[in-house]
Amino acid sequence: MIEAQLLNGVALGSILALVALGLTIIFGLLGFVNFAHGGLFAVGAYAGWLAYTRYDSYLLGILAALGVTFAVGIVIERLLIRLYYRRPKEDQILVTFGLGIVLVEIVRALFTGQNKLVPTPPWASGAVQLADLVYPQYRLDVVGIVAVTLVVVWAIIFKTRLGLIVRAGIDDALIVEMLGIDIGRAFMLVFALGACVAGLAGFVDAPILALTPDVGTAVLVQSLVVIVIGGVGSFGGAIVGGIVAGEIISLTSVFAPDWAQVALYIAMALVLLVRPQGLLGVVGRA
């Protein structure tokens, strides 16, 4: 019983980690809390759903989710976010919060507010027997998708020139610019990367969730919980935070189902109070 719940916590935690990853990228590299994260999640979910159901290809769904949210990320960064890097944190929160509303409402205007049913892909529709527990195949596949995404994103940030420029730019933007590097362009790409990871999460999660335009609100709040617990802007923090959050919900559900969500937010508040940089976070960022 406990083993089953522990496993459930890991699976739930991986989903939460994926959901929070886009937020953590932008937060960690740009020091920007992106409250439009939930809106980007919804945009990705709907774009992917449209391609997936029209062409009956899960892969096309993934590409559509990535492509559309990447493009939306570029546009948003150039038009708006760019103006906010030097403004107070409160303004950054407010403007992205407003952006989140706009994105969700655009999705609602295009696709109506009705539930969309996103079918599980055929290769993942069964259930798996794990010890004495029957588990949906797709949820286990999501753990794999999360792992691949994490490796790719990690490689982009830590093994490419773009990642190098951005990490240098955080330390000292002026010096980087003096070296003749366009730091603004690098920031734009990072924002778009965070946006398209949020969009990917939206599409991958869609078969598990009931897809409505305001799915983003719940997602934003969950993501904030995850990055706060794991560590703001920390890469490993998103994973640790996701799994800790997943286990809290999953285990509390056994003993006191009414208190599962309450326990999660108590944990978040405790971390913020005792160790605001999070379990794996580094002091001084953001």
Add this chain to the structure above:
Amino acid sequence: MILGPVGDRTGWKVEGAVALFLVVFPSLLGLFGAGTDLGTRILILGLFGIGVDLIFGFTGLLSFGQAAFYGTGGFVTANLLIRHIVPSTLGALAIGTLVAALAGAFVGSLALRQVGIYFAMLTLAFGQLFYFLENSPLRAFTGSENGLPGVPKPVFALGPWTLDATTSIGMYAFVAAIYFGGFFIARRIVRSPFGAVLRAIRENPERASAVGHQVPRYKLVAFTLAAAYGGLAGGLLGIFQGYMPPEAFSIDQSGEIIVMTVIGGPGTLIGPLVGAGVWTLLRQGLQNVDAIAGIWKLILGLVFIVLITGFRRGLAGGAIAFWARLRAAR
């Protein structure tokens, strides 16, 4: 900065103008074909927003959890009235407000240990904590997803007159009187030396601290006051609707009141009322136009972004600045 520093010379003109507005507001709404109830709803949100303005507009603290206090005040007041624990409506409102203020003091004493994004996320976490407490463990007290129906409306005897809040206009008058009281007190607060320190904290917390002000204490008092305003408005919401909705606790509610305050103009006290009016009337107005019925919130979101980006003073703040420039030119 905005709306005059301590000792400005506006005297009682602002209070007089607000009182006059409250008297003519139902007729104004009538001109646009809107009912009095809509006005009552706008005033309740405006009152809620005064609290948000005290902490955000005046003190510079962005809280994403104000719905916690709106809901707390609302459900305490509604319970006291429905279960006949307190016979007097005003008594129940006072207790609801007090409990919300205590909840605010508790949350504030923890959340205010952090600043900036961490403060915003802590208040959001506490807001969610209250929402899920209401939703599950406390459902016997709150009715969970169903909320609490059957909140009674009061009838007051005022000497030879009666104020019958079971009628639309009576309810409006009741809420308007409380709004005016709330506005009056808030204006005393922001024009006092205490208010001057709040503005100093907004502009430069380090400097406010360096000249000897106990910044944490000022912030806590402001946060508690804001919670009290939220609680009072929440109590009025239940009485006005005859029903206390669980959505009062939702994160959407916390977000909406911030959007209203920013659209109307933070740091003006009257701004949240303007923002609530724009929000409510735009929703009502656009819903009657078929082609754009679905996009009222999209339009509001865009307006919000434009105001944040280019016009931080909001609608009321902009109007006040324009008025001041006209007077200076004369």
